[in-house]
Amino acid sequence: MRSLKPLAVLLLGSLSAYPAADAKHVMIPATSFDSQSNFDADWDYNYPWGTDHNGAARMSKSQVSMSGGTLTITAKKVSGEKPATHGGKQIPIKYLSGAISAKEHFNVSRGGGYDFSGEFRATTTRGTWPAFWLTAVKGWPPEVDMAEWKGSGKISFNTFNTSSQVKAKDVNYPSPGDFHSIRCELRDQNGKDLAIKFFMDDKLIDTQYGRGFVGQPMYLIINLQMEGSSGSPGPNEDTVYQARKLEVWSYNP
Ligand SMILES: *[C@@H]1O[C@H](CO)[C@@H](O)[C@H](O)[C@H]1NC(C)=O
Ligand SMILES: *[C@@H]1O[C@H](CO)[C@@H](O)[C@H](O)[C@H]1NC(C)=O
Secondary structure, three states: OHHHHHHHHHHHHHHHHHHHHHOOEEEEOOOOOOOHHHHHHHEEEOEOOEOOOOOOEEEOHHHEEEEOOEEEEEEEEOOOOOOEEEOOEEEOOOEEEOEEEEOOOEOOOOOOEEEEEEEEEOOOOOOEEEEEEEEEOOOOOOEEEEEEOOOOOEEEEEEEOOOOOEEEEEEEOOOOOOOEEEEEEEEEOOOOOEEEEEEEOOEEEEEEEEOOOOOOOEEEEEEEEEOHHHOOOOOOOOEEEEEEEEEEEEOOO
8 A cells, every 4th residue: 555655646646737737627516416415515496586587487496306316397287376577577377396506607718618518308398498508697698598498399509699689499309208418518719709519419409609708607597497488388287307417517717
């Protein structure tokens, strides 16, 4: 054992120098859904702004569970909830569902970037609207929909420069009963704009560009909204959305 010591010190020394040179470090490790204490280190329940947003579901901690490293969000039909208010309009609440948001904010710095990845099992039933996305902490945009499913049988990948200047890529979503890997690579392109690469099952699906997204902090959200952009009526039976092996790596210098 004793003779190994100098070697161990040498190895540790060179290993710890490597990430600094590569400017790569983990922000959310793949183990964040392994236990409640791991979860609590990286995530909060609900949206960063509360329980309601732009659809027929109100978010509740009761609808989020973890088992064997998999996060499960269940939307269930309810009645008697007061309506949500969004953009000056009232939206009837017909479901209780779940959302989680990362405690950290993600702000691409000059020469930097992030990789967001995970495996998702998402429903494509009409009226179900699961999503894995980034949105602005201050004002809006940036918004990057790293994956969303709008009840059509497709998966959508979107970047918003403004509410009308949107690059949206919809592709067929195979076997929704299975887990599919999603990866989104964000990189500073020119000191102002982001280049965003969207992968499904390790295949590049689209490259989009976000104007002025460098230096803008973003929230990371995983949620199961209902109706809204995914149509109505939504299902009467429970809907499940699952995520596992969720990881975030930073390439910020
Ligand atoms: C985001 O990063 C930029 C520099 O890249 C910095 O000026 C700004 O303060 C950061 N914003 C937040 C909220 O951390
Ligand atoms: C958003 O802005 C970027 C950077 O200016 C540009 O390359 C991209 O085409 C714009 N997207 C849309 C949909 O106009």
